[in-house]
Amino acid sequence: MLKEEIKKALEHPVISKALTNFYEAYVVAREKAYTGLDFEEIRNEIVRVKSYAAEHFDELIKKFTEQATKRGAKVFYTKDPKEVINYVLEVAKAHNVKTIVKSKSMATEEIHLNKHLQEAGIAVYETDLGEWIIQLAGQRPSHMVLPAIHLTRYEVSDIFTKKVDAVEPDIKKMVKFARKNLRDKFLKADLGITGANIAVAETGSIVIFTNEGNARLVLTLPKVHIAVVGIEKLVDKLEDIDPIVKALPRNATAQPITTYVSFITGKREHWDGTKKEVHIILFDNGRSEMAKDPVFKEALQCIRCASCLNVCPVFRLISGLVFGRVYTGGIGTILTVWTEGLKATKDIQNLCIQCGNCVKICPGKINIPDLILEIRRRLAEEEGLPLKVKAIYSVVNNRKLFHTALRMASKLQKPFKQGPFIRHLPLAFAELTQERSLPAIADKPFRDQVKKIKQPEGKEKVAFFAGCLIDFAYPEIGEALVKLLNRAGIRVIFPQEQTCCGAPALYNGVMDVAANNMLQNLKALEQENPDFILSACPTCTLVLKKKGLLALRNQKVSPELIAKAEKMAEKVIDASYFIHKLIKEGRITFSKPLEEEFTYHDPCHLKRSLNIWQEPRESLQKAGLKLKEMFESDICCGMGGSYSLKFPEISVKILERKLKNIQDTGANLVCTDCPGCIMQIRGGADKKGLAFKVKHSLEVLAERL
Amino acid sequence: MFELFKEKASALMAEVYSFKNRKEALEFIKGFIKENTSSEDKKSVVWYDTWFLDGERKEDLLADLPQITFEFTPEIASQAKIGINEVDGAIAESGSLIEVSNHIQKRLVSSLPEIHIAILPKSRIFPDLKTALRSFNLTNTPYVTLISGPSRTADIERVLTIGVHGPERVIIVCVENL
Ligand code: SF4
Numbered sequence: 001m002l003k004e005e006i007k008k009a010l011e012h013p014v015i016s017k018a019l020t021n022f023y024e025a026y027v028v029a030r031e032k033a034y035t036g037l038d039f040e041e042i043r044n045e046i047v048r049v050k051s052y053a054a055e056h057f058d059e060l061i062k063k064f065t066e067q068a069t070k071r072g073a074k075v076f077y078t079k080d081p082k083e084v085i086n087y088v089l090e091v092a093k094a095h096n097v098k099t100i101v102k103s104k105s106m107a108t109e110e111i112h113l114n115k116h117l118q119e120a121g122i123a124v125y126e127t128d129l130g131e132w133i134i135q136l137a138g139q140r141p142s143h144m145v146l147p148a149i150h151l152t153r154y155e156v157s158d159i160f161t162k163k164v165d166a167v168e169p170d171i172k173k174m175v176k177f178a179r180k181n182l183r184d185k186f187l188k189a190d191l192g193i194t195g196a197n198i199a200v201a202e203t204g205s206i207v208i209f210t211n212e213g214n215a216r217l218v219l220t221l222p223k224v225h226i227a228v229v230g231i232e233k234l235v236d237k238l239e240d241i242d243p244i245v246k247a248l249p250r251n252a253t254a255q256p257i258t259t260y261v262s263f264i265t266g267k268r269e270h271w272d273g274t275k276k277e278v279h280i281i282l283f284d285n286g287r288s289e290m291a292k293d294p295v296f297k298e299a300l301q302c303i304r305c306a307s308c309l310n311v312c313p314v315f316r317l318i319s320g321l322v323f324g325r326v327y328t329g330g331i332g333t334i335l336t337v338w339t340e341g342l343k344a345t346k347d348i349q350n351l352c353i354q355c356g357n358c359v360k361i362c363p364g365k366i367n368i369p370d371l372i373l374e375i376r377r378r379l380a381e382e383e384g385l386p387l388k389v390k391a392i393y394s395v396v397n398n399r400k401l402f403h404t405a406l407r408m409a410s411k412l413q414k415p416f417k418q419g420p421f422i423r424h425l426p427l428a429f430a431e432l433t434q435e436r437s438l439p440a441i442a443d444k445p446f447r448d449q450v451k452k453i454k455q456p457e458g459k460e461k462v463a464f465f466a467g468c469l470i471d472f473a474y475p476e477i478g479e480a481l482v483k484l485l486n487r488a489g490i491r492v493i494f495p496q497e498q499t500c501c502g503a504p505a506l507y508n509g510v511m512d513v514a515a516n517n518m519l520q521n522l523k524a525l526e527q528e529n530p531d532f533i534l535s536a537c538p539t540c541t542l543v544l545k546k547k548g549l550l551a552l553r554n555q556k557v558s559p560e561l562i563a564k565a566e567k568m569a570e571k572v573i574d575a576s577y578f579i580h581k582l583i584k585e586g587r588i589t590f591s592k593p594l595e596e597e598f599t600y601h602d603p604c605h606l607k608r609s610l611n612i613w614q615e616p617r618e619s620l621q622k623a624g625l626k627l628k629e630m631f632e633s634d635i636c637c638g639m640g641g642s643y644s645l646k647f648p649e650i651s652v653k654i655l656e657r658k659l660k661n662i663q664d665t666g667a668n669l670v671c672t673d674c675p676g677c678i679m680q681i682r683g684g685a686d687k688k689g690l691a692f693k694v695k696h697s698l699e700v701l702a703e704r705l
Numbered sequence: 706m707f708e709l710f711k712e713k714a715s716a717l718m719a720e721v722y723s724f725k726n727r728k729e730a731l732e733f734i735k736g737f738i739k740e741n742t743s744s745e746d747k748k749s750v751v752w753y754d755t756w757f758l759d760g761e762r763k764e765d766l767l768a769d770l771p772q773i774t775f776e777f778t779p780e781i782a783s784q785a786k787i788g789i790n791e792v793d794g795a796i797a798e799s800g801s802l803i804e805v806s807n808h809i810q811k812r813l814v815s816s817l818p819e820i821h822i823a824i825l826p827k828s829r830i831f832p833d834l835k836t837a838l839r840s841f842n843l844t845n846t847p848y849v850t851l852i853s854g855p856s857r858t859a860d861i862e863r864v865l866t867i868g869v870h871g872p873e874r875v876i877i878v879c880v881e882n883l
């Protein structure tokens with residue numbers, strides 16, 4: 001099961017180390033490979049080219065077939081995996097094929113072609129070095145582009161020695177060994193099977209990228225060539241390949257160009273003077289259905305570069321091995337919906353922590369976390385929720401009940417509470433406090449405390465949306481914000497009817513509860529007609545401002561309510577941004593600009609969804625603090641809302657890295673702008689007995705007024 | 706343009722040389738062959754020639770360098786140390802060679818031996834891929850390859866290793882006046 005696979009991967013001696021080392025080098029090298037080029041421009045081109053193709057599949061399939069047929073290739077289009085297998089088997093039979101050489105093709109993996117060929121008594125050799133190793137070992141690839149990254153040279157040498165011939169664990173020697181052994185297979189093979197990276201409709205050409213040169217030999221040496229090409233590889237015009245040729249190698253392996261880019265157009269000659277036979281199988285397997293789906297068609301912009309896997313904080317811990325599917329990682333989960341069905345993603349879709357790190361790097365501009373959320377929503381709709389989860393949301397759905405429960409929890413926690421933390425919980429809940437302490441629920445929530453704060457009489461008034469964590473665990477953050485705003489002469493109102501922003505429900509695909517939360521908050525917040533609505537939790541800000549509107553639309557609430565919600569959304573601002581503005585305008589000044597070093601952790605939603613990251617740094621520096629940037633300041637801390645409950649083992653590993661990066665700066669203070677991140681980082685630091693303080697930027701600013 | 710091409714191709718670990726004319730280029734190639742193969746080693750150099758040796762007496766060349774063969778099967782090319790052909794163009798922006806091969810032999814010499822010597826007319830260097838694609842009629846050409854440096858892999862422990870299935874050295878012989 002998934003949990004066991006995760007355990008195995010996390011305990012694996014190589015996987016996460018190899019992926020992390022690769023990632024660190026990759027980020028720098030990729031940046032360098034793009035010097036002088038405009039990545040945004042290139043990816044806009046890719047989106048244009050690929051989305052055009054997806055909207056015109058029928059037309060492009062027809063055009064490609066005509067053009068390639070005219071030039072002597074045989075083209076076969078099918079939706080059905082079985083037909084692909086039968087077609088290949090028939091060609092093999094007609095030519096009395098004994099040996100096949102293959103260059104990497106994901107489309108054939110989708111249908112487990114090798115297995116079927118071997119069952120028919122044909123020897124099949126993968127010729128990409130990594131794929132060959134994996135094939136010999138009888139394993140699954142751990143990464144789309146680096147299939148054998150989980151193996152050490154010693155393991156590779158063992159595999160070779162056992163399955164082929166003795167060879168020392170010396171990389172250079174093993175590469176030579178592969179050259180020699182596979183060369184033989186190339187020369188003997190009767191049939192070559194490839195995939196394609198691009199198929200050009202206008203000319204009927206297929207384009208294949210390889211670094212090793214194996215595809216060239218597969219294309220050149222055997223008398224018969226079959227290309228199995230997913231229809232998402234189609235582009236209309238020859239010039240459309242330009243942005244893909246530029247982005248694919250740079251994003252995949254940080255190379256400026258792949259060593260060999262081969263264009264095959266129609267029939268070509270065999271070395272003995274006869275003509276070669278060329279078959280191109282255009283394979284659908286759910287892709288044209290996908291193109292018709294208004295949400296998922298975006299995923300057809302994927303060029304299979306795997307950079308989203310490289311930068312994913314979850315993937316680099318667990319690798320593709322955990323997914324147990326042909327396509328892995330976030331994008332793999334999305335593709336699996338179409339190649340294997342929605343249900344096949346039931347467990348693996350949970351693995352995405354929604355950090356958004358993949359979005360900024362994807363050359364196809366695919367919003368992977370949003371599409372995964374859509375999977376969650378559809379699963380919740382189709383499969384229904386487990387009873388336990390349902391019970392929780394029915395409480396969250398009812399503000400009074402929810403808040404009463406929280407107040408009760410505050411009393412019940414007494415025996416476990418030690419200062420501001422809960423360090424151990426009994427039995428079933430123990431897992432939650434194993435690696436991180438939990439914050440104790442405050443004796444008095446912010447909603448009670450705020451009543452005692454005397455507000456200035458000024459004209460300006462803003463509403464504060466606290467969110468559950470600030471309200472019930474960290475009321476001091478709310479107080480800090482009020483203090484800062486009051487200093488600028490702004491009155492803060494706290495609508496008591498406000499409730500959970502709806503993020504927990506939303507991020508678990510429970511749209512009705514999310515929409516209901518949104519409506520309750522809308523009603524509470526608009527009542528006093530504030531100038532602005534501030535939140536000091538970026539996830540709440542994001543939900544009120546953007547995501548909640550999606551939930552409302554999804555639940556088909558009335559257009560009037562949606563219009564109202566949109567109007568409210570315009571007023572929603574993250575406190576970090578608003579306070580920065582007040583500081584810049586000179587409306588907030590600091591009388592105690594205490595010099596202190598700090599490092600800053602960027603909350604995922606603040607940086608990547610709201611594009612705020614400079615502002616809080618500047619505010620803190622204005623207050624006299626000195627910034628010491630940490631490595632990977634904008635990589636997730638591992639909290640991810642309920643993710644840390646679902647996968648505490650992954651969450652904690654991500655956290656450990658964050659803690660180390662913080663420690664490495666030597667700063668005694670880490671600031672951030674999200675109560676969730678504070679809970680995670682503070683909890684981890686407390687458990688490990690680390691000395692640094694973790695604070696919300698607003699608290700630090702308020703202390704210096 | 707040549708300078709940019711040279712810079713980019715060298716960064717990809719191709720070795721770029723430039724010569725004023727055909728004669729100088731041929732002398733270089735002959736010298737390279739002598740240095741890297743022995744005349745005892747029959748068929749250690751496979752050469753697919755369509756114009757470069759026009760006007761040369763191939764018999765004299767073969768007498769001087771008996772290790773060269775102009776006729777070969779895939780097996781022979783696979784055993785050869787050096788493969789020589791003329792390429793049809795290059796792309797400055799990426800340091801790539803453009804090999805248009807109507808003839809399979811032309812492809813064998815650049816994909817099977819350990820060393821590929823590519824003869825490139827200097828006038829055929831295009832600034833970028835887009836311009837290059839426009840000047841090749843792909844619809845008439847069954848097989849075109851962009852070659853950017855030697856064959857490489859990093860599949861074992863991410864260690865970059867040169868020369869897996871294709872050549873481990875790519876020598877580009879650029880000729881100015883043809
Ligand atoms: S989703 Fe984007 S980043 Fe991931 S493989 Fe596809 S194109 Fe590359």
Ligand code: SF4
Pocket residue numbers: 308311312313314315329330331351352353354355356357358359368369
């Ligand atoms: S959003 Fe984050 S966790 Fe999810 S796939 Fe992208 S990088 Fe991975």
